[in-house]
Amino acid sequence: MPTTRSDHEAPIPGPGTELRASASADAAPPDAPLARHLLPDTADVASDGHLHVGGVDLLDLVEQLGTPLFVYDEAHVRRRCREAVAAWGDGVAYATKAFLCKAVARLVHEEGMCLDVSTLGELRVALAAGVPPSRLVLHGNNKSEEELAAALDAGVGRIVVDSFDEIGRLGKLTDAPARPANLGAMGPTQRPKVLVRVTPGVEVHTHEFVRTGQEDTKFGFSIASGAASKAVAALELLPGVELVGVHAHIGSQVLDVGHFEEAARVLGEFAAPLQLPELVVGGGLGVAYLNGEVAPTQQEWADATRHACASAGMDPETRITAEPGRSIVASAAITLYRVGTIKDLPGIRTYVAVDGGMSDNPRPVLYGSGYEAFLPRKAAAARTKVVRVVGKHCETGDVLVDEAHVPADLAVGDVLATPVTGAYGYSMASNYNKVPRPPVVFVRDGSATVVVRRETVEDLLRLEC
């Protein structure tokens, strides 16, 4: 079932109450309990007030696995994959940069999605998970010859071409004498399918670091300057590849489908006369991070895109798909931390320091992203106190939640949680201050499976010569 807007604004009901969507979309007061739509689908408040996800008490998980800890609701990810496949059809790809490990690669593949990989590392993890190469799409604005050769060798389903240099490299690698060696899995007669990545010249209102559709960008070929048409001509002349479509990605965390519509219109006008069988509109569907936010659904995004493409004169037979990343995994996960230090600065603020920080979630520092916080021991409680949640790293910018509303009795030793951390958290984690990365656990039907173990300092030392 696709989520609907009415799923979005309900605070968590009290103990024993069934978690249900609210029909009301009124903004909640700042001290309200965490809104339901920010939690994984299977989240439930037990009679003792504890939050359970996938039938597992989060505090029990912490007892077993420690903190910090990423907890993913498997059913939630599966449901989002199904929504994406229902909205877009076959060919819709999960953007693995949002979060990739073998377990999630297997899961999204099982649910019928292709996988977008943009480096040799992502390609190899997806292959190691057993995803058939034909279900992989290779991206990247600076693919090396090694990466292209590995993709050709594996026989990936699509390559999205991003530059004239890459066209040169592809030409060399698919040249007749080189072919038998480089087209291993594909066989000598099958040509690799490629799409051309274009920039539609659309500026979305999201953080400038994650805007990609405007003219001033390192990605793709500009439609306005004529580079995109030149790239199409160059690819049509390459005997070793088959140009099957046009691709664009305008940016990430887009909450207004109007931007997708605008981009689809420009893309449709460019692609219609080419009469290629495929159009991919990239990813970018935003998610709600804060109590008051609402996000469009996969279906709303797909409908708006299709409508705009049709108005631009595109052949209705064209396979139009997308590459959602964040919207598949973001609200599937919660990060659990342990509170270690609380400093009350009279007249200034209260600092609550946890045992992770910018190394497991760099998004607040990088993009000024906002998050909510709550206590899994009393998940439905009002959050009347305002504190700044910070990490353990050696800089002032190490802030996880600038102004977090938390229950007034929050204390040292508490487990504190931030929801909606499933996308671009673990995948952008670092070892700053030699802090090992947290483990990732999948929960489902009352059981928990560690899918990525906790890193250790020994792991870090192993790299040293």
Ligand code: LLP
């Ligand atoms: N397709 C392409 C070609 C992309 O570059 C991206 C994301 C996606 C699909 C998936 O976009 P999504 O549906 O996840 O928005 N680190 C940033 C986000 C960077 C997105 C990069 N490209 C963040 O944490 O907000």
